[in-house]
Amino acid sequence: MKSVWVEIISGDTDLTVVRIFKSRSAAHRTGAILALMDYAAAVKVIRHQLWIRCKGECELCGSYVTESSGQMHEKWKHRGKGGEISMDNSVFACPKSHKYEHRDRNPKFLKKRLTLESDSGTLPSDSSTPGHRDNEEKPHS
Ligand SMILES: [Zn+2]
Numbered sequence: 001m002k003s004v005w006v007e008i009i010s011g012d013t014d015l016t017v018v019r020i021f022k023s024r025s026a027a028h029r030t031g032a033i034l035a036l037m038d039y040a041a042a043v044k045v046i047r048h049q050l051w052i053r054c055k056g057e058c059e060l061c062g063s064y065v066t067e068s069s070g071q072m073h074e075k076w077k078h079r080g081k082g083g084e085i086s087m088d089n090s091v092f093a094c095p096k097s098h099k100y101e102h103r104d105r106n107p108k109f110l111k112k113r114l115t116l117e118s119d120s121g122t123l124p125s126d127s128s129t130p131g132h133r134d135n136e137e138k139p140h141s
Pocket residue numbers: 058059060061062063093094095096097098
């Protein structure tokens with residue numbers, strides 16, 4: 001069991017985890033309400049919250065997802081926030097969109113996208129370069 005510092009928000013009847021910090025110092029810098037809890041349990045709570053937020057639609061392409069088929073995706077993993085899992089930096093995505101978001105780690109998939117997009121002259125940006133993602137706002141369906 002791995003314990004992590006988390007940010008919690010207290011509602012009327014329950015406590016909700018909204019962020020998992022990488023380290024104790026990162027957690028204390030924020031001034032948030034903190035708790036120490038099991039990592040796997042914290043991820044599960046955030047995943048469930050994301051599922052409720054997405055209302056059954058992939059937050060990247062809008063296609064139908066279920067709680068079990070959907071996947072958590074960290075939006076800003078390459079922007080110096082690596083390892084922090086939060087409601088703000090995560091989306092609930094269908095497997096297809098999730099795979100596309102990680103195309104930089106999947107050369108085969110990247111090649112396919114390059115072929116598809118070669119007509120328009122736009123290439124997927126290198127998301128491993130911090131601050132250089134210019135295609136973030138465009139839907140990719
Ligand atoms: Zn999708």
